[in-house]
Each structure stands twice: as C-alpha cells, then as structure tokens.
Amino acid sequence: xxxxxxxxxxxxxxxxxxxxxxxxxxxxxxxxxxxxxxxxxxxxxxxxxxxxxxxxxxxxxxxxxxxxxxxxxxxxxxxxxxxxxxxxxxxxxxxxxxxxxxxxxxxxxxxxxxxxxxxxxxxxxxxxxxxxxxxxxxxxxxxxxxxxxxxxxxxxxxxxxxxxxxxxxxxxxxxxxxxxxxxxxxxxxxxxxxxxxxxxxxxxxxxxxxxxxxxxxxxxxxxxxxxxxxxxxxxxxxxxxxxxxxxxxxxxxxxxxxxxxxxxxxxxxxxxxxxxxxxxxxxxxxxxxxxxxxxxxxxxxxxxxxxxxxxxxxxxxxxxxxxxxxxxxxxxxxxxxxxxxxxxxxxxxxxxxxxxxxxxxxxxxxxxxxxxxxxxxxxxxxxxxxxxxxxxxxxxxxxxxxxxxxxxxxxxxxxxxxxxxxxxxxxxxxxxxxxxxxxxxxxxxxxxxxxxxxxxxxxxxxx
Amino acid sequence: xxxxxxxxxxxxxxxxxxxxxxxxxxxxxxxxxxxxxxxxxxxxxxxxxxxxxxxxxxxxxxxxxxxxxxxxxxxxxxxxxxxxxxxxxxxxxxxxxxxxxxxxxxxxxxxxxxxxxxxxxxxxxxxxxxxxxxxxxxxxxxxxxxxxxxxxxxxxxxxxxxxxxxxxxxxxxxxxxxxxxxxxxxxxxxxxxxxxxxxxxxxxxxxxxxxxxxxxxxx
Numbered sequence: 001x002x003x004x005x006x007x008x009x010x011x012x013x014x015x016x017x018x019x020x021x022x023x024x025x026x027x028x029x030x031x032x033x034x035x036x037x038x039x040x041x042x043x044x045x046x047x048x049x050x051x052x053x054x055x056x057x058x059x060x061x062x063x064x065x066x067x068x069x070x071x072x073x074x075x076x077x078x079x080x081x082x083x084x085x086x087x088x089x090x091x092x093x094x095x096x097x098x099x100x101x102x103x104x105x106x107x108x109x110x111x112x113x114x115x116x117x118x119x120x121x122x123x124x125x126x127x128x129x130x131x132x133x134x135x136x137x138x139x140x141x142x143x144x145x146x147x148x149x150x151x152x153x154x155x156x157x158x159x160x161x162x163x164x165x166x167x168x169x170x171x172x173x174x175x176x177x178x179x180x181x182x183x184x185x186x187x188x189x190x191x192x193x194x195x196x197x198x199x200x201x202x203x204x205x206x207x208x209x210x211x212x213x214x215x216x217x218x219x220x221x222x223x224x225x226x227x228x229x230x231x232x233x234x235x236x237x238x239x240x241x242x243x244x245x246x247x248x249x250x251x252x253x254x255x256x257x258x259x260x261x262x263x264x265x266x267x268x269x270x271x272x273x274x275x276x277x278x279x280x281x282x283x284x285x286x287x288x289x290x291x292x293x294x295x296x297x298x299x300x301x302x303x304x305x306x307x308x309x310x311x312x313x314x315x316x317x318x319x320x321x322x323x324x325x326x327x328x329x330x331x332x333x334x335x336x337x338x339x340x341x342x343x344x345x346x347x348x349x350x351x352x353x354x355x356x357x358x359x360x361x362x363x364x365x366x367x368x369x370x371x372x373x374x375x376x377x378x379x380x381x382x383x384x385x386x387x388x389x390x391x392x393x394x395x396x397x398x399x400x401x402x403x404x405x406x407x408x409x410x411x412x413x414x415x416x417x418x419x420x421x422x423x424x425x426x427x428x429x430x431x432x433x434x435x436x437x438x439x440x441x442x443x444x445x446x447x448x449x450x451x452x453x454x455x456x457x458x459x460x461x462x463x
Numbered sequence: 464x465x466x467x468x469x470x471x472x473x474x475x476x477x478x479x480x481x482x483x484x485x486x487x488x489x490x491x492x493x494x495x496x497x498x499x500x501x502x503x504x505x506x507x508x509x510x511x512x513x514x515x516x517x518x519x520x521x522x523x524x525x526x527x528x529x530x531x532x533x534x535x536x537x538x539x540x541x542x543x544x545x546x547x548x549x550x551x552x553x554x555x556x557x558x559x560x561x562x563x564x565x566x567x568x569x570x571x572x573x574x575x576x577x578x579x580x581x582x583x584x585x586x587x588x589x590x591x592x593x594x595x596x597x598x599x600x601x602x603x604x605x606x607x608x609x610x611x612x613x614x615x616x617x618x619x620x621x622x623x624x625x626x627x628x629x630x631x632x633x634x635x636x637x638x639x640x641x642x643x644x645x646x647x648x649x650x651x652x653x654x655x656x657x658x659x660x661x662x663x664x665x666x667x668x669x670x671x672x673x674x675x676x677x678x679x680x681x682x
Contacts, residue, residue, distance in 0.1 A: 257475070
C-alpha cells in the first residue's frame with residue numbers, strides 16, 4: 001500500500017512540476033531567440049539601407065567602411081551583394097558556405113526572412129539572417145548576416161539551469177511531503193497491525209498509539225478499548241478457574257482426610273463402595289490440579305510477553321533424565337518399559353524454564369504410561385534439528401485413530417477407549433499451552449506400526 | 464506426638480483433629496498466626512496453613528523460626544512453585560499441598576520429628592535407605608549389597624543428602640558443602656553430577672527433585 005500510495009502521490013507531483021517547468025523553459029528560450037533576432041535585424045536593416053544608398057549613389061565607400069568596422073567589432077560574418085548578384089562585401093563568410101547561396105537568391109527575389117527555430121542551450125549552429133535591400137518594388141541588393149549564437153545559447157543554458165534547479169527543488173519538496181503524508185496515514189495502520197499481533201499472541205492490554213488521521217485515531221481508540229475488554233474477560237475467566245480450584249482445595253482436603261481415616265473402620269460389605277469413593281476423590285483431585293495447571297499455563301503466555309527478564313534456558317537432556325527417574329516406579333507398576341535415551345555429548349539447551357519443560361514431560365509420560373498398556377515400550381528421544389530442539393515421546397501401545405489425533409489437544413477431550421480410566425482430558429491441553437507460551441509447538445501423531453507419538457519443539461539455544 | 468495445628472478452615476481442622484487423634488497423636492488447634500507463636504512451645508511438630516485470617520502464614524513461619532527449632536510442616540492450598548520454594552527457604556521442614564493423603568501426612572510428620580530428634584546427637588555414620596547403604600566415614604556405597612564406585616563429588620553430594628535424609632536440601636546448601644563456593648557456573652554442574660549419581664545408583668525415585676529448590680533423598 002505504501003509503495004502504491006507513494007507512486008500515485010509522486011506521479012501527480014512530478015506531473016505538476018513538469019506542467020510548470022516545461023512551458024517556462026520553452027518561453028525562456030523563445031524570448032532569448034527573439035531578442036537575438038531583433039538585435040541582428042536592426043543591424044541588417046542598417047546595412048540594407050547602406051546598400052541601397054550605395055546602389056543609388058554608386059559609391060560603396062561608406063558601406064565598405066561600416067562593414068569593416070562592424071565585422072572587426074563583433075567578429076560576425078557579413079555578405080553584401082548588389083542587385084545583379086555581384087559581391088560587394090564579404091567578411092568572415094563565403095557564398096559557398098552551406099545555405100548562404102540559397103539565402104542570397106531568396107533575398108534577391110525579394111523574399112523576407114522567415115524566422116528561425118528557438119535556441120537551445122546546446123545550439124551551436126550560427127544564425128544566418130538575410131534581407132533584400134531596396135524599396136519594396138525594386139531589389140537593389142541583398143545582405144546576409146551570420147550571427148554567433150554562443151552567448152545567447154549560454155544565456156538560455158543559464159536560465160534553464162535555474163528553472164530546472166527550481167523544478168528539482170520543488171520535486172524534492174513534493175516527494176518529502178508525499179512520503180510524510182504516506183507515513184502519517186500508514187504508521188497508525190502498521191501500529192494497529194502490531195497491536196492485533198500482540199493481542200493474538202496473548203499480550204495483555206496491548207495498546208496502540210493514538211495518532212494520524214482522525215478516522216484512524218478513532219479506530220486506534222476503539223482498538224485499545226477492545227484490547228482491554230478482551231484482556232479483562234480473559235483475566236476474569238482465568239481467575240475464576242484459579243480461584244475456584246483454589247477454594248475447592250480446603251473441602252477436598254477435609255474430604256480426603258476423612259475418607260482416608262475411614263480405611264479399616266468399615267465393615268467388609270462396604271469395602272467396594274469405599275474403594276470407588278477413594279477413586280472418585282482422586283479423580284476430583286486430579287481435575288482440580290489440572291484446572292489450576294491449565295489456568296497457570298494460559299497465564300504463562302501473558303506473563304512471558306510482559307516479562308523483561310532474559311529468556312531462560314534449560315538442558316533438555318538433564319530434565320529428561322530427572323523425569324524418567326521420577327516416572328520409573330509408575331512405569332514399572334504399569335508394566336511399561338521406559339528405557340533411557342542415548343546420552344548426548346553436549347548439553348541440549350532450549351529456551352524454556354526447567355519447571356515448564358518438566359511439566360510438559362510429566363503430561364506426556366503420564367499419558368504414555370497410562371494408555372500404552374502393559375508390556376508396551378515408551379521411548380523418549382531428544383535432539384536438535386536446525387534452530388529447534390525437539391523431544392519425542394513415543395509408545396507402541398494401541399494409539400489413537402486419525403480423527404482422534406486431531407482432537408487430542410482439545411480441553412476435556414478423552415478418547416472413547418479411555419473413558420473408563422481416570423484422567424481429566426486436560427493434560428495435552430496444558431502441555432500445548434505451555435509449549436505455545438515459549439514459542440514452541442506440540443504435535444500429536446500416530447506412530448508406526450502402532451502407538452502414539454508426541455513431539456515437542458522449542459527454540460534452541462546455540463551452544 | 465503433640466501436634467500444633469494452625470488452620471483457619473474449620474472443616475479441614477476438624478478432620479485433621481479427628482484423624483490425628485485416631486492415629487495416636489495429640490493435636491491442638493489454633494486458627495490465628497499470632498496464637499501459633501504463643502502455642503508452639505509444647506508441640507513436637509507444627510502443621511501450618513499459609514492462608515490465615517490475621518496475615519500470611521509465611522510471616523508466621525519466619526517469626527517462628529527466629530525463636531524455635533520446632534519442626535514445621537506447611538500444609539496449604541498454595542501449590543505453585545514459588546510458594547513451595549519460599550516456604551522451604553524460610554525454614555519449613557516440609558511442604559505439602561492440599562489435599563493430602565493421610566498416610567503421606569503421617570509419614571512426613573514422622574520424618575521431620577525423627578530428624579529433629581537426631582539433630583542433637585552426632586550423625587549416623589552409616590545411612591541406610593531401602594537397600595542402599597551409605598558409609599560416610601569409609602566413603603563407600605553399596606546397592607543391594609554390591610559396592611558401586613562414585614567420584615569424589617558424587618559421593619559428597621550423596622553424603623550431604625544422606626545426612627538430611629527425608630528432607631529437602633537446597634541447591635545452595637549442596638553447592639556450598641560440596642564445592643565450597645556457589646558459583647552460578649557450578650549450578651549446571653550440580654545437575655550433571657546428580658544425573659550421573661542417579662544413573663550409578665540405579666534406584667529410580669531415590670533422589671527426588673524439588674523444582675526450583677533442591678533435592679531430597681527419599682526414606
């Protein structure tokens with residue numbers, strides 16, 4: 001848009017400058033040419049009179065004297081012939097010169113001189129002027145004057161230079177005004193674009209500067225209001241989730257303690273009910289934890305966007321080793337084989353906090369161990385590909401169908417095969433949020449031949 | 464044991480009083496932080512909630528630590544990493560997030576009181592954790608009866624954790640005691656050594672990471 005706007009504005013301003021400058025150039029050169037011609041025509045008239053007098057009196061003395069003085073003084077060529085075409089005066093010009101003969105013949109036939117093209121700064125061709133001598137009816141001779149145009153052309157050049165300099169200056173001023181105008185209109189638009197990106201990337205209360213044309217000013221004002229409204233609404237939602245989960249913790253704690261206290265105090269008939277109560281309490285607990293974690297993960301993007309601290313970095317290999325150690329017992333209990341990834345020679349640094357990576361990894365390992373099933377293998381692989389650090393958690397369990405894979409990071413989504421097992425359906429949503437907050441991605445895909453593979457990619461730190 | 468319960472939520476307090484009594488302890492409940500500062504004298508362990516009506520439980524913890532060594536287990540709804548780290552830094556012996564399993568609560572209370580009792584006497588020379596024996600004087604470690612070889616730094620790390628088995632040891636403390644001087648550059652080195660130590664011990668889950676704070680040798 002900027003290029004087009006500038007093109008149009010500059011096109012118009014250049015046309016305007018040209019519309020002023022070109023006629024001015026032409027009229028300047030015409031005026032100077034005319035002056036030159038008038039000057040020389042006066043000389044021509046005088047010599048014509050002298051020629052006629054000489055013709056009448058038969059005495060060419062005065063004509064020769066004047067002609068000699070004239071050529072000496074001005075250095076311009078002069079040729080005079082009498083009525084029968086005989087040379088009377090020849091100074092600095094020859095009858096054989098290009099075009100002279102034709103002029104002489106024309107003048108002897110009483111033809112008046114018909115004008116000359118306007119001078120240009122680069123004109124060098126001398127100006128040939130001719131007129132017949134004698135009265136209107138009888139031609140008594142012809143006078144040809146060859147005038148140098150050098151000084152007149154220099155005058156034209158000088159004036160053209162001034163005019164062109166003025167035109168260039170005007171064009172520069174127009175260009176400056178045009179680019180200023182373009183900036184004035186476009187800067188608020190760019191600012192708005194930045195604001196939209198900021199809102200989209202989750203920056204809270206992303207505001208744009210209110211400036212530029214009135215219409216854009218009011219648009220920027222509305223944008224700021226909208227951004228505030230969006231932030232407020234998100235904030236309220238997050239706080240509701242966080243506070244609700246927090247407030248539920250006390251009753252949950254009391255419930256849990258009392259349920260645990262009942263163990264062993266019940267008659268054997270109530271044992272089954274007791275087990276299922278414990279199961280439900282545990283499900284509630286993990287739902288609460290997940291909701292809080294999700295609220296925290298959603299908050300993360302905003303916190304990171306506002307943070308002025310350096311981007312943290314952590315060694316992915318160390319965090320993986322730490323989490324594998326922690327999940328080992330659970331994997332063993334579930335009958336899942338959880339081998340350690342091959343050791344790396346160098347640290348594998350990613351732009352992310354240790355705690356966040358551990359949280360993501362916990363979700364992935366928890367899912368893999370829970371759903372892969374007894375006898376399966378869960379492999380964790382990490383490495384670097386270009387500027388990205390990637391981490392894969394792959395199992396060879398039953399996996400998910402193609403349709404289910406695309407839904408896996410949705411909140412509260414759970415595969416129909418797993419509806420009976422405990423789980424909140426929030427794990428991958430949390431991991432996804434955390435990855436996004438750190439400008440990373442989380443991809444769920446089917447593994448070959450069977451199973452599920454989740455890949456986390458994070459911006460790497462050069463080592 | 465005598466338990467001082469600092470808890471403002473009646474439901475939780477009643478449940479705790481009942482289950483602790485049922486397990487042979489003698490709990491006393493106060494609901495305000497200022498009362499806790501007066502009542503802690505007779506207690507073997509303090510269970511401290513952080514959201515109290517008369518101010519932040521962290522402040523109570525700080526004041527309590529200035530006057531007494533009584534073991535404190537923080538029991539709170541605040542589960543974020545920052546709060547956990549702050550609580551442990553201020554001198555809590557353990558930090559549990561509500562809701563908590565009764566068995567875990569009782570076990571944690573046991574660990575902190577046992578450690579407090581052992582604080583006066585000289586440290587054991589041989590620490591035994593499941594099938595891992597750590598002989599501090601001989602600088603030897605056996606796992607399931609088989610001796611394993613550790614580097615000097617790895618053994619030092621294990622020894623520091625073993626001396627406080629069952630409780631959280633901060634990274635700062637580990638770095639001070641093992642490296643003598645806690646450079647920032649040492650921090651990553653600590654992680655690397657800890658990873659190697661775990662691999663050599665081959666007992667997953669024995670050394671727990673407390674994110675943002677440090678490590679704990681599980682008992």
